[in-house]
Amino acid sequence: MSGTKxxxxxxxxxxxxxxxxxxGMTIMEAADEAGVYIPRxxxxxxxxxxxxxxxxxxxxxGRSVAACTQPAAPGQSVENETPHLTKMRRDLVEMLxxxxxxxxxxxxxxxxxxxxxxxxxxxxxxATRFPYLEPCRSLDASHPDIALDTNRCISxxxxxxxxxxxxxxGVFGYVGRGIHRxxxxxxxxxxxxxxxxxxxxISREVCPVGCIIRKRVGFAVPIGEREFDHGLIGHExxxxxx
Amino acid sequence: xxxxxxxxxxxxxxxxxxxxxxxHLDADNNVDEARLHIVEFRGFERFIRGxxxxxxxxxxxxxxxxxxxxxxxxxxxxxxMIAGVDTLTPTAEKMRRLMHYGQVMQSHVLHFFHLAAPDxxxxxxxxxxxxxxxxxxxxxPELGKRAILMRKYGQExxxxxxxxxxxxxxxIPGGINRNLPIERRDHFLSNIDEMIDxxxxxxxxxxDYTLEHEDLVAEFGxxxxxxxxxVRESDGALDxxxxxxxxxxxxxxxxxxxxxxxQYHEKIVEDVRSWSYMKFPFITxxxxxxxxxxxxxxARMNTASFIDTPLAAEAHKELKAVxxxxxxxxxxxxxxxxxxxxxxxxxKIRELLNDPDLQGTDLVETGDRREEGxxxxxxxxxxxxxxxxxxEHDQVTYCNLIVSTTHNNEGxxxxxxxxxxxxxxxxxxxxxxxxxxxxxxxxxxxxxxxxATHALGQMPLQVxxxxxxxxxxxxxxxxx
Ligand code: SF4
Ligand code: SF4
Ligand code: FES
Ligand code: NI
Numbered sequence: 262m263s264g265t266k267x268x269x270x271x272x273x274x275x276x277x278x279x280x281x282x283x284x285g286m287t288i289m290e291a292a293d294e295a296g297v298y299i300p301r302x303x304x305x306x307x308x309x310x311x312x313x314x315x316x317x318x319x320x321x322x323g324r325s326v327a328a329c330t331q332p333a334a335p336g337q338s339v340e341n342e343t344p345h346l347t348k349m350r351r352d353l354v355e356m357l358x359x360x361x362x363x364x365x366x367x368x369x370x371x372x373x374x375x376x377x378x379x380x381x382x383x384x385x386x387x388a389t390r391f392p393y394l395e396p397c398r399s400l401d402a403s404h405p406d407i408a409l410d411t412n413r414c415i416s417x418x419x420x421x422x423x424x425x426x427x428x429x430x431g432v433f434g435y436v437g438r439g440i441h442r443x444x445x446x447x448x449x450x451x452x453x454x455x456x457x458x459x460x461x462x463i464s465r466e467v468c469p470v471g472c473i474i475r476k477r478v479g480f481a482v483p484i485g486e487r488e489f490d491h492g493l494i495g496h497e498x499x500x501x502x503x
Numbered sequence: 504x505x506x507x508x509x510x511x512x513x514x515x516x517x518x519x520x521x522x523x524x525x526x527h528l529d530a531d532n533n534v535d536e537a538r539l540h541i542v543e544f545r546g547f548e549r550f551i552r553g554x555x556x557x558x559x560x561x562x563x564x565x566x567x568x569x570x571x572x573x574x575x576x577x578x579x580x581x582x583x584m585i586a587g588v589d590t591l592t593p594t595a596e597k598m599r600r601l602m603h604y605g606q607v608m609q610s611h612v613l614h615f616f617h618l619a620a621p622d623x624x625x626x627x628x629x630x631x632x633x634x635x636x637x638x639x640x641x642x643x644p645e646l647g648k649r650a651i652l653m654r655k656y657g658q659e660x661x662x663x664x665x666x667x668x669x670x671x672x673x674x675i676p677g678g679i680n681r682n683l684p685i686e687r688r689d690h691f692l693s694n695i696d697e698m699i700d701x702x703x704x705x706x707x708x709x710x711d712y713t714l715e716h717e718d719l720v721a722e723f724g725x726x727x728x729x730x731x732x733x734v735r736e737s738d739g740a741l742d743x744x745x746x747x748x749x750x751x752x753x754x755x756x757x758x759x760x761x762x763x764x765x766q767y768h769e770k771i772v773e774d775v776r777s778w779s780y781m782k783f784p785f786i787t788x789x790x791x792x793x794x795x796x797x798x799x800x801x802a803r804m805n806t807a808s809f810i811d812t813p814l815a816a817e818a819h820k821e822l823k824a825v826x827x828x829x830x831x832x833x834x835x836x837x838x839x840x841x842x843x844x845x846x847x848x849x850x851k852i853r854e855l856l857n858d859p860d861l862q863g864t865d866l867v868e869t870g871d872r873r874e875e876g877x878x879x880x881x882x883x884x885x886x887x888x889x890x891x892x893x894x895e896h897d898q899v900t901y902c903n904l905i906v907s908t909t910h911n912n913e914g915x916x917x918x919x920x921x922x923x924x925x926x927x928x929x930x931x932x933x934x935x936x937x938x939x940x941x942x943x944x945x946x947x948x949x950x951x952x953x954x955a956t957h958a959l960g961q962m963p964l965q966v967x968x969x970x971x972x973x974x975x976x977x978x979x980x981x982x983x
Contacts, residue, residue, distance in 0.1 A: 366670055367562045400553060402896035408555060476897055479557040481867070483673070483681040484666025 271335035275299075275319070276342060278502075282333040289317060289328040292341070296502025298495030299341055300350055300379060302357075302469055303417040304329035309426060311418055316350050316379065351383040358385075362395060362412035369479035370471025372487030376415060377470075378494035403452035406476050407463055414472040416444050423462035432456040524941055526923050526968050528976075532930060535971070537923035538778065539915050539945065548902045556582055556893045557676050563889070564670050566904075571669050572606035572661055573882035576744070577889040579674035580878030584765075585893050586676040587870025594863030595678035600744045601855045602664035602673055603880070604848040607743055609657025610883035611800070611841045611848075614949045615705065616650030619838055622943050623712050629936070649701045653845075656691075656698055660852065663687050678867035688856050695853045699814070702846040706818050709842040713835065714825075722925070724834035724918035724944035727753030729786060729796035730805045731771075731910070733764065733881050739808035741819075741847065743881040749806045750786055750796060755829045758786060764879035767888055773905065783912050784905060795913035798885030799948060800840035805830035810843075812850035818843045834918050834947045841949075882907055884949050908950040918944040933968060933977055 269284040275297045282291035287310065292299050303314035312330035319328045320340040328341075340346060357376060365371050401409040416435075421444065424432040432454045436445045448454040456463060463473055484490065527535040547566055554562060560578040564571035576599060583591065591599070616639065624642065625633045632638075640647030658668045663683060665671025673679055713720050730753075733746035739760070748770060750758040762770055773782040774791050785794030796802075804823070810816040822839055825831060831840075855861060878889045885907035892901035908915075922944040926937050968977040 367558060367565065369558065369561075400555075400898075402555060402898050408897070474555070476555070477557060477676075479555065480561060480672045480675050481680055484671060485681075 273337040275339045298498040308422045368471045375469035378489040403450040406458035408474040423467045427461040533928045534923045537920040577878040577880045581876035582676035584876035588677040588868040592865040593860040598679045605657045605660025608848040612653045683861040706842040709839040720835045730802040732803045732806045741807035797914040798910040801837040804840040815847035
């Protein structure tokens, strides 16, 4: 047994595009390298996979699987951006809007927000099919440098993993069960935790929405220069293939 | 003997927002009482409480779909103060000014050509189907074209400075988030001369109208009042973006001058009346009966010592000459004043476009935090005051807004009464043309009712006519 990488490499297809993979890679990791974008929200580069949001659902071997956790298999043909899957993802994203309080025009994450960008990518033109839940959520501004507007939290858990695995802290955690499961801080409020503005969990890239806010920098980036002003979410991955 | 009657004119058409005019007739069909009711909705001040200070200039724009930029800038000025920044970088101040001049220009053009021109061209008593912008364009296609292109120019300036034509993000506490790229500057410079020419023509149109209808202008909703606006700090010149407060009496006596606007609450009091939710501000030292005042384009022509751009300066002198240098008290002269301001804004835009500071990269200043901030600006419709308190967590704890339409509340009520008495009293039949006269008087103030009501979105205005027993004789409601 030689054990070289070349021998464990294999190919499979996503929407007919041939993709290379090595053993142990998830479908999403292989797709990213090949320049095929699979929509996602709870998964984030550098963080452990969680597989909870289901926005990355693809069809592999006739089954619906989470591309961020499902290992790639040789010769498989995976469906990604089919009308059926796109509709399912759009429904999921729509429900996330309905579960929180999202007022994009006054939100400093607008233009940098992955949820909003996903809605654009999935062509979510109306947000009225589901009743707005209008939950009563809080804005925690207790910390001198960080604010949390939980109206916008989508419970993706990225901050929890970043704080535990990267920062070696436990600033955030889940509370409650089932549909009541929410992300909360481990303390009275944020000022009561050991959170610091320099934590990875607080960095702009970790929270996909406008929930974790670094204070006093909101709206400093002009319209036109925000992350998703340059293209649809996923365009950077897709450009690898062009 | 005829029954006493109450007239309620309910929706004043072509004004922005919602309000209601009620006119009460007595048994002899004379106007007993005429009032403008605007339902002020204070929900906004509650909504903003608890929000983060840097969100405020963006959030307050939702107050009004018609003048979002004015709210954006007034709030940003208040937040500058809270951020401890007293002087912006030249690039930030000039970008904000550019945004503001673009906004005043497009707002005045909209009002004059789209809302007022039908009355001025076809007469106040003209049939309703004639009094709209489409008829104006039919009658005068060149005027119609200019109206559209001038408005577009102003909107593009807003877009270049705020990122979007409405509800942008340009101004942030302590500065601005962008400069003006040279390509955009060149684009604007390429047709600035045309804008200047057209603005001069618009001034002439408004002036000729005013002078040709001297008698009408002199009596229509015309009455003395005090006037208040910001004027430039150094010399009392017209300054729409920044300055100190000045108030003049109807005869031109100075009531106060060069008062820092952070002292507004010492100089004016917001009075409450049982029949209206909207407040009636008055100048403290003169009391509620004598202290009411008007704001807006004509008020600014009255208060400003001079205008610092040459073409508008000349036009201003000509307007002042009509009243021998004393304040002009004619409601209808507002249209002329408005066009002079358009010319001033376009001249200012040209001046700014030629200033290399607009391409500067020093955009934001910082300073020592304060708890309270007040921002005042001369919005298209007049003085606009934003006042906030922010706690140590950066959250808003207090908000008070005085919008132009509120400043003008008493003036508009007087104009309504004046016109109603002159045009409706003693008439057996009330025609639509007569009721339109009342609306014309209100429109001259360009009241932004959605602003005044602090409601989110636009609402119509109603005019209702009642007899003395409270029976409704006539009612009109129309959306803009
Ligand atoms: S977090 Fe995203 S989706 Fe929610 S309001 Fe902000 S921009 Fe919109
Ligand atoms: S705070 Fe942000 S990162 Fe954390 S769970 Fe909520 S949305 Fe995800
Ligand atoms: S990205 Fe795969 S489940 Fe969320
Ligand atoms: Ni308004």
